[in-house]
Amino acid sequence: MSKTISFVLNGRQRSVQVDDPEMPLLYALRNDLGLHGPRFGCGLAQCGACTVHVEGKAVRSCTFPVAQAAGAKLLTLEGLGTPERPHALQKAFIEEQAVQCGYCINGMIMQAAAFLQTNRRPTDSQIKEALADNLCRCGTHARIVRAVKRASESMA
Amino acid sequence: MLTDQISRRDFLKTSGALVVTYALAPKAANAAIDPNDLGPKTVAADRVDGFVAIDGKGVVTVYSGKVDLGTGTDTALTQIAAEELGVPMQRVKLVTGDTLLTPDQGPTFGSLTIQNGGVQIRQACATAREALLDRAAQKLGVSRSDLAVQDGWIRGNGKRVAYAELVGDRRLELKLDAKAPLKDPSDYTIVGKPVPRLDIPEKVTGRFTYMQDLKVKGMVHARVVRPPAMRATLENWSDAQCKQIPGYLGAVRKGSFLAVVAHDEWAAIKAASAIEARWSKWEGLPDKAKLWDHVRASRVAKDEVLQNAGDSAAALGAAPKLLKATYDFAVHTHGSIGPSCAVAEFKDGKLTAWSASQATHLLRKQLARMLDMSELNIRCLYVEGSGCYGRNGHEDAAADAALIAREVGRPVRVQWSRADEHGWDPKGPPTLIDYRGALDANGNVSAWESEAFIPERPGQIAVTLVAADLANLPKEASHPGNIHQGLAIPYAVPNIRASAHWLAETPFRPSWIRTPGRMQNSFGNECFLDELAAAAGADPFEYRVRNLKDPRGLELMERLRKLAAWTPRTAPAGDAGEIAKGRGVSYIKYELVRTYVGVVADVEVNRRTGKVRVERFFVAHDCGQIINPDGLRNQIDGNIIQTVSRTLIEDLQWNRSAVTSVDWQSYPILRFPEVPEIVIDLVDRPKERPWGAGEPTAAVVPSAIANAVYDAVGVRLRSVPFTPERVRAALKA
Numbered sequence: 001m002s003k004t005i006s007f008v009l010n011g012r013q014r015s016v017q018v019d020d021p022e023m024p025l026l027y028a029l030r031n032d033l034g035l036h037g038p039r040f041g042c043g044l045a046q047c048g049a050c051t052v053h054v055e056g057k058a059v060r061s062c063t064f065p066v067a068q069a070a071g072a073k074l075l076t077l078e079g080l081g082t083p084e085r086p087h088a089l090q091k092a093f094i095e096e097q098a099v100q101c102g103y104c105i106n107g108m109i110m111q112a113a114a115f116l117q118t119n120r121r122p123t124d125s126q127i128k129e130a131l132a133d134n135l136c137r138c139g140t141h142a143r144i145v146r147a148v149k150r151a152s153e154s155m156a
Numbered sequence: 157m158l159t160d161q162i163s164r165r166d167f168l169k170t171s172g173a174l175v176v177t178y179a180l181a182p183k184a185a186n187a188a189i190d191p192n193d194l195g196p197k198t199v200a201a202d203r204v205d206g207f208v209a210i211d212g213k214g215v216v217t218v219y220s221g222k223v224d225l226g227t228g229t230d231t232a233l234t235q236i237a238a239e240e241l242g243v244p245m246q247r248v249k250l251v252t253g254d255t256l257l258t259p260d261q262g263p264t265f266g267s268l269t270i271q272n273g274g275v276q277i278r279q280a281c282a283t284a285r286e287a288l289l290d291r292a293a294q295k296l297g298v299s300r301s302d303l304a305v306q307d308g309w310i311r312g313n314g315k316r317v318a319y320a321e322l323v324g325d326r327r328l329e330l331k332l333d334a335k336a337p338l339k340d341p342s343d344y345t346i347v348g349k350p351v352p353r354l355d356i357p358e359k360v361t362g363r364f365t366y367m368q369d370l371k372v373k374g375m376v377h378a379r380v381v382r383p384p385a386m387r388a389t390l391e392n393w394s395d396a397q398c399k400q401i402p403g404y405l406g407a408v409r410k411g412s413f414l415a416v417v418a419h420d421e422w423a424a425i426k427a428a429s430a431i432e433a434r435w436s437k438w439e440g441l442p443d444k445a446k447l448w449d450h451v452r453a454s455r456v457a458k459d460e461v462l463q464n465a466g467d468s469a470a471a472l473g474a475a476p477k478l479l480k481a482t483y484d485f486a487v488h489t490h491g492s493i494g495p496s497c498a499v500a501e502f503k504d505g506k507l508t509a510w511s512a513s514q515a516t517h518l519l520r521k522q523l524a525r526m527l528d529m530s531e532l533n534i535r536c537l538y539v540e541g542s543g544c545y546g547r548n549g550h551e552d553a554a555a556d557a558a559l560i561a562r563e564v565g566r567p568v569r570v571q572w573s574r575a576d577e578h579g580w581d582p583k584g585p586p587t588l589i590d591y592r593g594a595l596d597a598n599g600n601v602s603a604w605e606s607e608a609f610i611p612e613r614p615g616q617i618a619v620t621l622v623a624a625d626l627a628n629l630p631k632e633a634s635h636p637g638n639i640h641q642g643l644a645i646p647y648a649v650p651n652i653r654a655s656a657h658w659l660a661e662t663p664f665r666p667s668w669i670r671t672p673g674r675m676q677n678s679f680g681n682e683c684f685l686d687e688l689a690a691a692a693g694a695d696p697f698e699y700r701v702r703n704l705k706d707p708r709g710l711e712l713m714e715r716l717r718k719l720a721a722w723t724p725r726t727a728p729a730g731d732a733g734e735i736a737k738g739r740g741v742s743y744i745k746y747e748l749v750r751t752y753v754g755v756v757a758d759v760e761v762n763r764r765t766g767k768v769r770v771e772r773f774f775v776a777h778d779c780g781q782i783i784n785p786d787g788l789r790n791q792i793d794g795n796i797i798q799t800v801s802r803t804l805i806e807d808l809q810w811n812r813s814a815v816t817s818v819d820w821q822s823y824p825i826l827r828f829p830e831v832p833e834i835v836i837d838l839v840d841r842p843k844e845r846p847w848g849a850g851e852p853t854a855a856v857v858p859s860a861i862a863n864a865v866y867d868a869v870g871v872r873l874r875s876v877p878f879t880p881e882r883v884r885a886a887l888k889a
Binding site for chain 2: 002019020023027036037038039040041044046047076077081082083086090094097099101102104105109127128129131132134136137138140141143
């Protein structure tokens with residue numbers, strides 16, 4: 001029997017029909033709701049590519065059961081900002097050109113967005129610690145740290 | 157569900173794939189078809205219209221066989237085309253890696269996208285511009301020499317005509333003129349500028365469509381069920397449990413290739429774990445603890461001398477001082493953050509395959525062979541995926557999808573799991589190199605010998621498709637890439653013999669990973685040279701410079717010396733404390749014919765824990781004409797950081813049956829807190845030809861770190877990765 005699960009996604013009420021309430025939220029967001037921001041990287045909560053915000057907290061949507069999102073406020077990269085109206089972090093990532101293949105970047109931005117809520121003026125080493133569980137294979141780390149720093153300064 | 161519905165019964169009807177065995181019968185697909193059916197556009201690489209089209213609105217479309225693997229080359233190629241044609245970048249569209257539309261410019265590898273692909277496109281654009289100037293001269297009645305191009309307009313004597321008007325919607329039916337004059341680089345306004353990358357705004361806002369995001373109408377989802385042992389055969393299977401899963405459609409089995417198909421992705425994932433399969437035992441992998449004995453004992457298919465000067469054997473015999481050392485380099489995985497993904501569709505005897513393949517033309521050949529089809533009936537399209545850094549699993553996912561789609565009769569999406577990617581992507585092969593060197597009475601290198609033990613290269617550059625292998629279908633042997641490159645040395649030594657023992661076997665399906673062979677060979681070369689310098693009591697920087705005759709290389713090293721504020725050192729620093737600091741140098745002229753890179757690494761070694769920390773890299777880089785300096789810096793950062801990871805941490809794990817490092821815990825990579833500072837000096841030579849930058853810097857990273865560790869604590873690290881255990885063992889020895 002399929003179940004309906006409703007939540008507020010990027011400010012809009014949305015719902016999905018799922019056969020399995022244990023299905024990770026990632027698949028609902030990507031396949032049922034057509035989002036491209038959260039990405040499948042490992043399915044093990046090890047890399048961070050799938051990061052979204054649930055009630056303002058960064059979570060790994062690849063292991064977060066969709067049923068647990070019922071009634072919650074969800075935010076994805078798409079909800080953070082758009083090319084026309086980018087969030088300070090998105091703007092800073094563009095200004096620092098802090099992308100290579102970009103597959104990990106969703107996680108970098110979403111993790112950093114949650115982090116900057118708790119530390120508005122972080123040092124470089126605090127940024128590095130905050131992103132220590134987000135993996136990048138292209139080696140864009142130095143630029144990503146600069147982008148987060150730049151965003152924190154612009155948000156101050 | 158976004159896919160339109162097909163029932164399990166329909167699936168059974170259309171595929172027949174639930175039967176345990178069935179033939180992949182060659183269908184009528186082999187019949188020749190009219191090439192015009194494939195589209196009107198030429199893909200010939202000697203035609204301007206192979207590469208460039210201009211429409212009636214003045215929009216330029218550039219067709220590139222080279223693709224952007226996340227390195228920013230789409231932006232750089234757009235810069236090159238816009239510059240040479242004299243149009244704004246905004247008016248240039250790029251189509252890449254589509255076998256129906258783009259010329260075959262070879263796989264996107266080897267740091268050749270700008271150097272070869274970009275130069276071809278530039279020449280096509282120059283040919284087009286010259287022809288359009290001729291047409292404009294005639295149309296306007298203005299002398300050719302009075303005309304100038306700007307923003308897609310040709311102007312002269314107060315008259316003007318737009319490209320759009322000169323071309324209309326017709327094709328630029330021109331033969332590519334290899335001698336068409338190129339724009340003078342001193343007039344460049346786009347090339348050489350740090351133009352922001354075109355893809356980044358979409359990538360940071362979730363608008364970008366990666367391969368993993370692609371949806372094709374009617375698409376179903378599949379997962380391949382991998383054998384628990386690499387070469388195990390499938391003995392029996394049952395999908396009785398899968399039938400409980402809503403959305404499950406069925407299984408496809410061919411030989412030892414087994415896959416499950418479902419309406420939605422999560423059902424396919426659940427079915428892949430629910431399916432019961434019995435596999436044969438297989439324990440054919442070498443004992444990892446004795447890998448190098450295994451490599452040394454492997455059958456040699458062929459010996460090849462790669463560099464030969466003077467008489468190294470005689471010089472070694474006569475030398476007053478002799479050094480010997482063996483260097484080895486671990487097996488590495490590509491480690492793409494996004495596991496490979498592809499979609500394939502069979503329709504009317506034709507196959508369309510979307511993937512992030514770095515080589516769609518080669519993939520088409522391989523798929524044609526595997527499926528016994530004509531290449532003319534296959535179209536492979538590139539859709540950007542996660543960075544691949546060489547031949548990872550993208551092509552294999554395409555083959556999986558094609559094999560399943562042929563049976564299912566619906567478009568099929570195959571998404572590899574993390575364990576698929578880590579366990580089943582082809583690997584950078586183990587590399588072992590023996591060195592012998594001699595010093596003369598003045599401390600100069602009088603003889604140099606190297607012998608590399610590396611897997612052989614069958615004729616064609618291709619990597620066996622896993623699906624073809626598992627399903628016992630026709631396939632190519634795996635080629636590891638040109639991994640002999642970089643063994644020859646750039647130094648003036650009177651007696652040299654660098655040779656390869658091409659091995660007939662290697663434990664894992666080999667392929668190229670960023671800087672294949674050049675990284676491993678430069679590691680050995682530049683470390684062993686450091687050993688000779690130390691034995692001669694010479695400063696390693698000075699020792700390199702003393703033996704370099706190439707003026708461009710010498711200029712680079714002088715810039716590096718200043719950048720790093722190098723101070724001479726003839727013996728290890730010998731810090732007594734727990735933390736010892738050191739710096740090491742390394743140099744390469746890539747393949748002895750192109751990009752020059754010199755680096756200095758600053759490291760800290762913790763004597764107690766054995767942990768090596770790379771604090772800083774100084775990089776001097778000369779790749780000739782720079783197309784986009786910011787893109788270049790981004791690539792250099794990537795080369796350094798990724799290779800620090802490979803050098804310090806990465807080491808594929810396996811038992812006698814299979815790869816066991818199948819996630820990020822068992823195959824860790826460098827994390828943010830360990831990332832070094834990077835200081836770069838770019839040598840720009842706008843009048844020279846552009847060379848590649850995707851690989852060369854990576855080549856010198858392992859050796860610079862090893863040499864810095866020696867400077868810090870006086871021990872030589874000759875096995876990559878430099879794990880704390882190995883460092884502690886070296887310190888105790």
